[in-house]
Amino acid sequence: MSSDAPTVSDAPTAGDADPKIAAENVRKVFGRIVALDDVSLSVRENEIFAVVGDNGAGKSTLMNLLCGVHRPTQGSLSLDGRPVAFDGPDEARAAGIETVYQDLALMDDLDVATNIFMGNFPRKGVGPFSVVDWEETYERAATIVDTHLERDIDPRAEVAYHSGGERQLIAIARALAFDPDVVILDEPTSALSVDATELVRETVRTLRRNGKTIIIVSHSLDEIFGLADRIGVLYRGSMAAVTNTDDVSTDELRSLMVSGERS
Structure with missing residues (x-):
């Protein structure tokens, strides 16, 4: 070598x-x-x-x-x-198995937690009467970022205000929301x-x-x-x-x- x-x-x-x-x-x-x-x-x-x-x-x-x-x-x-x-x-x-693609597909005008759980929101209630559990959404987003990524990213901040590296981490956090x-x-x-x-x-x-x-x-x-x-x-x-x-x-x-x- x-x-x-x-x-x-x-x-x-x-x-x-x-x-x-x-x-x-x-x-x-x-x-x-x-x-x-x-x-x-x-x-x-x-x-x-x-x-x-x-x-x-x-x-x-x-x-x-x-x-x-x-x-x-x-x-x-x-x-x-x-x-x-x-x-x-x-x-x-x-x-x-989860994949984080190069284009990331993040929505800049939405906050970090919404991007992480889009299409996969925690819900409360039963059947057609269930609604998004926003408190659980922000708590789980914070847990993923803090515990699994070991980073300090505010789940309530808009994605648009984050750097390129942080945006990549948000996309990774979205994958981790499915516990792959x-x-x-x-x-x-x-x-x-x-x-x-x-x-x-x-x-x-x-x-x-x-x-x-x-x-x-x-x-x-x-x-x-x-x-x-x-x-x-x-x-x-x-x-x-x-x-x-x-x-x-x-x-x-x-x-x-x-x-x-x-x-």
Whole structure:
């Protein structure tokens, strides 16, 4: 390993544990386009696993298979060792998988708590006579932010007044409102400042400390080396390599991304 390869100091203690979520020999075809071809990966419980690759490598397609947006053309998925086949993101959510997309989809003119629980509000009353329990909404939002993210964000403040890093945390909090076991993060530090990037990184580490399994989809090598325990490299729809982060150099990872081979 070359001297420019950063290492990860807070790797999980699970070792070679059984996979939390896995894909086996997955192939995804859109018309005449083969987006993924015979891709396999396994992500351990309480691990930070990064999926990297150049544009068009298949990162988004793999993410969308794992979170139920698409079904594999061939191959299979498993969760906690059991086969799963999701007919949409709601089924993946019910199984304990949440995704935070790059565009975040936050509503600036609404407060933090409303963004966190939109479509998932705590309610009081019975059946058609139930109404949003606003007191519970703000209390639960504060708990998610304070306890699970370990951040000081006012649940009553409008989202518009928050920084880019804080907005990313609010989107993560929205995912945590569904109490997932697996959190998929799509380019979580894209276009963020240095300070905001570090804020998000610290939050991802906090999620892992709190028992979550994290999958990061990214093309940022700094982000990957700063967070991931292991890395899966996609190249033209195939898995070129799966490696421990401290077993690959920056140059080797770059080479895998652009050519499918180590330099």
